Amino acid sequence: MPRAVREKQMLDAAVRVFAAQGYQAASMDEIARRAGVSKPLVYLYLHSKEELFSACVERESRALMTAVLRGVDVRQPADRQLWDGLRSFFLHTAEHPDGWAVFHTRARTHEPFATAAAKVREDMVSFVTALIHAAHREQAQHGPLPGPPAGAEGKEREAVALAQALVGAAESLAGWALTDSRTGGMSADQASATGANQAAATMMNFAWAGLGNLLEGRPWTAAAAQPTG
Structure with a gap:
């Protein structure tokens, strides 16, 4: 899957989780699960929870x-x-x-x-x-x-x-x-x-x-x- 498509999936999932739970309570495990990827892949693409939220x-x-x-x-x-x-x-x-x-x-x-x-x-x-x-x-x-x-x-x-x-x-x-x-x-x-x-x-x-x-x-x-x- 192209990187841009994969990143969009992660950001879409992250937006839903951050909107529902807020920044502090949001779990990278939950974001990875909703995106259908592994948590290490989320970190590989977006590096950290802070950078992921900033990207959102x-x-x-x-x-x-x-x-x-x-x-x-x-x-x-x-x-x-x-x-x-x-x-x-x-x-x-x-x-x-x-x-x-x-x-x-x-x-x-x-x-x-x-x-x-x-x-x-x-x-x-x-x-x-x-x-x-x-x-x-x-x-x-x-x-x-x-x-x-x-x-x-x-x-x-x-x-x-x-x-x-x-x-x-x-x-x-x-x-x-x-x-x-x-x-x-x-x-x-x-x-x-x-x-x-x-x-x-x-x-x-x-x-x-x-x-x-x-x-x-x-x-x-x-x-x-x-x-x-």
């Missing part, structure tokens, strides 16, 4: 970013790009729940693996920040942008803050969606697609609708929430 984190994080970027057409308006990106994100996490658990949940609790997981989040934030800037540019063609925060530095900080909030909300929603097993009799593929559409729509209504108000100069203010009369 790297593979799963790269697969998620690739899925998101492939789902986005940069020629589309910013809101359409965000919708396509969100849908691709939720569809991938639904179809690869073990991979999501490995690099999002398991890796974040163990150094140095947390660094790799943080890098994926930084890439997501950068992607969304770029979309927010694109939305600003689109809005500028139709009217003035909202004034505060003043200056280029203030606007950059605001865009990054909005992107951080949106990515955090999407991560939280993905985790919740994976625990919500109501499929209504649908197949797994149908349930994944339906769930991805619903989650993406939730995020667009929650985040992009509010961002639209901000771009049109109607930001929420504490003064607006004061009781009247």
Whole structure:
């Protein structure tokens, strides 16, 4: 069997075990058993439990970013790009729940693996920040942008803050969606697609609708929430 195929078998098995048991509790014996190989062969290919886990984190994080970027057409308006990106994100996490658990949940609790997981989040934030800037540019063609925060530095900080909030909300929603097993009799593929559409729509209504108000100069203010009369 070609080395690449054998390594894929080992990584597939390792992802399932690490997702279910965590890094510390996962057994190399169990990983080898699920991969259908001997434990010495796992060590020959991946050298150590730490390197095996690192390889799993790297593979799963790269697969998620690739899925998101492939789902986005940069020629589309910013809101359409965000919708396509969100849908691709939720569809991938639904179809690869073990991979999501490995690099999002398991890796974040163990150094140095947390660094790799943080890098994926930084890439997501950068992607969304770029979309927010694109939305600003689109809005500028139709009217003035909202004034505060003043200056280029203030606007950059605001865009990054909005992107951080949106990515955090999407991560939280993905985790919740994976625990919500109501499929209504649908197949797994149908349930994944339906769930991805619903989650993406939730995020667009929650985040992009509010961002639209901000771009049109109607930001929420504490003064607006004061009781009247």
